[in-house]
Amino acid sequence: MKPRVLSLAILNIRSTFSLNLPSRKDLKQPKTLIKTIAIGIGILLLAADFAFIFVMNSQAMYKAFKPAGLEDMMLLYTAISAALIVFVFSFTMALSLFSASGVDSGFLVLPFKPQELLAAKMSLVYFTNLLVGVFILMVSAIVYGVNEGPCVLFYLYALLSSLALPLIPLAISYLVLIPMMNASSLFRNKNFIIYLGGFVGVGLALAFNFYIQGTMTKLQDASFATAFASPDSFLSRLGKAWIPSLLVWKSLSRAGDFFGLAALLGNFALGFTILAIVVFFLGKPYLRSIQIFGETSFSKGKRRRNGSTKEYGNSQAPIASLLAREIRLMNREPIFFINGPFIVILLPVFMGIAFLAQRSSIEGMLEALKPLLAGPVAYLIPAALGGFLGSSTSIACTAVSRDAKTLSWIKALPVRPFEYFAAKLLHAELFSVFGAVVGCVTSGIVLGLGAMDLALGFILAFLFSTASNMGGLWLDTAYPRLHWDNPVAAMKQNPNAVIVILAAMGLLAALGVFTFYVSLPRNLYALIYGIIFSAIIAFWLLRYPKFAEKRYARFE
């Protein structure tokens, strides 16, 4: 019989990573086979994309350190950055798991010790971050190994070190979070936690972007490696302070001798000891944090004053009420908001980060671009940026999926199907306008564009994002994701969102290639692209309403 804590840990991991792999029988159906292959390719591409980034980064680092004879410093650098990344991932995940503690409350009535509940939950976070740690450390180890040809033990130690990597970050995450959850009711608010987790995630993405771009730029500087590895450098001080990374470095750089083995074992011993201490002492406070999480009460501000007439809405047209419902439901659900409308703000911030990290090279590129601004580029850049921003909110292409839980109720109301879908499109269009404005204003400021070019760019951006939204809505009407337990599935994990964003990027790239290779009078591009986008919109207006009406009737 398995120990209780192990059973619970396995249950946690299985319920989180429950992959519904198709059976052999299912794979005989062409649709399932194609879908499975497409998902497999998508996962491979994603892994390859990240692997490429880390390989390039590690290779650049090796080349920077090698001339100074400090090549093994790249292992320390990787161990430190991997520990930091794993810590942020651990912290974010552990935080977000508190928002799902409603499920955990079911375990409170079962005969588990508080320490077992905490250890089982930690296992889930550990398992997830293990994948991150292995990925980062092994990529760097392989790059180092290919260049230096170390003994086989080096790779084994790298793999084992990456198993130890998440232990202390995990312990620290819970060491911070459990007292935090018990300290203030603010942290026990599910919405607050989701927003906080979302913004920490966004911050992580921005930091990662900044780190990769900044490092790649700095590594091109020959004097960087020596300064980077000097005893007073930030790296050296961090390496000395963060013992686990120092031990990883020692175990890898001395993989062939006793010292390397001792460093490896010491790393595990240190990690498990700290983890055990946290589990032992924080078991009970963790239990309490689960018990009190999400306690709801009716605050004084929520009570309506008797006799107040302000809250009875004046009658408005059903379409207006449907639109208001769309906006409220999207903006009040943190998962929907952060992965939807917030993108319009987030993407320009990403671009700003990239600009700050690679300022000198981007300024050079902008200088090179200036002669081209006499041509169609002057309105096509704001059009492309605004169009992409306006079409990247995933509002339209997840519109039906987000309503999965309420569709049967909506369908029983006297609502015209077209009104229902039109409200969803209008919602997306509000953000199309916003995205087009942000894109045009940003590019106008950066490139110093004229009003006419910006106006033309805005029109094209709006037409493009409208066409994209219409296509997305059609896709989600045809293939909505109607069965889900967590809103993440409707939005973030919805294949329709990925398809629409990739399609928008593909179309923009295709038009960019066309513009580059086909020489036409300056404003003729605007006319051609305007006609293409308008044709898509006209086709949608002609065909979609009937399709949507039929599909609406068949939603189950």
Add this chain to the structure above:
Amino acid sequence: MIELSDVSKTYAKSDRKAIDSLSLCVPNGKIFGFLGPNGAGKTTTIRVSCGALEPDSGTVLIDGISMAERPLDAKRRIGLVHDNPELFNRLKAMEYLNFVGDVFRISFQERRARIDEYAARFGLSDLLSASIGSFSRGMKQKLGLIASLIHDPTNWVLDEPMVGLDPQSAFELKEIMRQRVKAGKCVFFSTHVMEVAEKICNELAIIDKGRIIFSGTIEDLRRRRESAPAGTAGETEAGDNSLERLFLELVDSSREGEGL
């Protein structure tokens, strides 16, 4: 009045008919109970009746209006209380009620009067500004009941309405049902609670495996049992005439008839 004629429905991801050639007439002026075991097809029947699901075949008439031909007119005559009150947790209660009022095009005065009346009856008046997500299941159920009555529908359809209600609210619900029937309106509700059905239903139908196995009054059901041939399930508990016993016997005999 709700009339279903020869209605069948199979879900897209199932090879079994959820309801099979089902015909049912729910008249005005009657509280009509709809009973059946879990998975018998009660919710599917209700959803088809209200236009939330499209039947594969058969017709649905609401006050003589075809749901297939004039869905909006038909739906305006229905007030539906869903079996799952987990709706729109991110909205405030009043926003939800205003949305329903807008969709049914109810004037400001009417909606205010009805919301005030029913919110007071269900003890929800002071909580209408709160977020639905902060409500208990019973409070959500009450909100669903209020929303279904905003437009004063001629046909009130309730799917398991008693679940989660406190005794006071359950009493109010039954009172409202009786008042509406007295006013010549139709009340059609599904339930698992036999005592409730026994006490308040004027007529009832029992469904099992997607087919109606009985439709009529409780007295009809008792007479049917008394006329059952010797040796059938009807004899086993001859002294117990409760609806619960009648229901169990009917479902058992229906399944025995199918050789189950």
